[in-house]
Amino acid sequence: MTPELEARWRSQRWRLIRGRPIAAPLNHALDEVLLRRCGGGSAPPTLRFWDRLLPEVAIGRFQSVRNEVDMAAADRHGVQVVRRMTGGGAIFIEPANIITYSLTGPEALVEGLSFVESYAFCDRWVIAALRSLGLDAVYQPINDISSSGGKIGGAAQARRYGGVLHHTSMSYDLNSDRMLEVLRIGREKLSDRGIASAAKRVTPLRQQTDLPRDRIVERMVASFTAIVGGLDEEPLAEGELAEAEAMVETKYGTREWTHLLP
Amino acid sequence: MAEQNAHAGRDGRRGAGPRRGLDSLNRVHGEYKAPAGKLVVVDTEVLDGRLHRVEVTGDFFLEPPEALDQITAALEGAPADLDEDALAARIEERLPDGAALIGFDARAVARAVRRALA
Numbered sequence: 001m002t003p004e005l006e007a008r009w010r011s012q013r014w015r016l017i018r019g020r021p022i023a024a025p026l027n028h029a030l031d032e033v034l035l036r037r038c039g040g041g042s043a044p045p046t047l048r049f050w051d052r053l054l055p056e057v058a059i060g061r062f063q064s065v066r067n068e069v070d071m072a073a074a075d076r077h078g079v080q081v082v083r084r085m086t087g088g089g090a091i092f093i094e095p096a097n098i099i100t101y102s103l104t105g106p107e108a109l110v111e112g113l114s115f116v117e118s119y120a121f122c123d124r125w126v127i128a129a130l131r132s133l134g135l136d137a138v139y140q141p142i143n144d145i146s147s148s149g150g151k152i153g154g155a156a157q158a159r160r161y162g163g164v165l166h167h168t169s170m171s172y173d174l175n176s177d178r179m180l181e182v183l184r185i186g187r188e189k190l191s192d193r194g195i196a197s198a199a200k201r202v203t204p205l206r207q208q209t210d211l212p213r214d215r216i217v218e219r220m221v222a223s224f225t226a227i228v229g230g231l232d233e234e235p236l237a238e239g240e241l242a243e244a245e246a247m248v249e250t251k252y253g254t255r256e257w258t259h260l261l262p
Numbered sequence: 263m264a265e266q267n268a269h270a271g272r273d274g275r276r277g278a279g280p281r282r283g284l285d286s287l288n289r290v291h292g293e294y295k296a297p298a299g300k301l302v303v304v305d306t307e308v309l310d311g312r313l314h315r316v317e318v319t320g321d322f323f324l325e326p327p328e329a330l331d332q333i334t335a336a337l338e339g340a341p342a343d344l345d346e347d348a349l350a351a352r353i354e355e356r357l358p359d360g361a362a363l364i365g366f367d368a369r370a371v372a373r374a375v376r377r378a379l380a
Contacts, residue, residue, distance in 0.1 A: 061327055064319040067303060087300075087323035087364070115323065115364045141298070142323075142365050159325055261319050 002121070009109060009228050016221065016233040018049035021095070024056040024080045025252035029244040030236070031165055032085050032251075034104040037240065039163025045105030047224055047231065049217060052095035055079040057182060058169075060088040060156070064261045073181045083258050086156035088143060091169050092179040097204070099153075099217060102167040110164050119143045119155050122166040129223035133216065135208055145170060150203030171204040172213045289315075292378025300365030304374040308342045318371055323364035332356045333371060342379055346372045 037043035068090040110118040120139040130137035140146045143155045153170030225231045251257050288307045295301045300322035307314045316337040336356035349372035
């Protein structure tokens, strides 16, 4: 199964998008727009690196916002809270401290794989990139990238509209004091009274390597290019951006969506 | 495992947020995380012996996402004295064909309900 799928990944023309910092809700809306378009065949499979303007908490599709986020602290620190379209746990994000990427393509890219299998499959090039930089990175099912130093990042996936969206955030650096103020789960972890949804301790890449963030991203791009055979860097299509901006107004930027599960 | 502790009645999480006001006094909260699985959180009230205003949340994955409404609907109005098996069966019955629960299952939800009510 896997060799066939790998060949299928190589047979596609892949697009790389990066380099333009945008607001949090627009980043999330773009994921959905690209998923819908890739699923419907009107956009090529895409690897997109997120660039951000401001701090953010991205909560999972099924999380309770009050259980995860101290909204007063988030407001105080100018941290915008956005609900993802994918499941998984809350992440505290400061723009320079997190590396996030999204893969979107036709669902055929993960055909025949279980959800659990496809998480590791979609991130295999990242594990290779981190290993080539000297980290002993491994995939820890269901959706974690880890090393002997600790958890580095986590992925989330949606298979809808004929497409697959797989996005992953990795910690490069961490202002843990700020995170503990904003995320309730952080506080639970400290209190040691039990679990939190993201209970595993995160060890940022910066504590595991001296490399600057850009070098890591470059290596990831090279690793992805190697597995798919070629990657064309392009700007977003005009229509994609316009559609995402509209979706910010109707969904990702609205209180109804953010507080969908209060 | 330490990760499987119950948290029913833990004020720090359930009372959070002044918006909930007096309502939150009657709400109970339970959590369950299966080994190597995801966290399932249940918040509910009990009205006339039945579950009322049930919320199921967590860091699990679910396709299609709207299947969460069926899970919640399966619990709404359920007798509060149902055991884990009966609660899990109720959920399974309501799940749409082809729904994929990743990192949790109907039993994990049922267990979180029982912990909320314990």
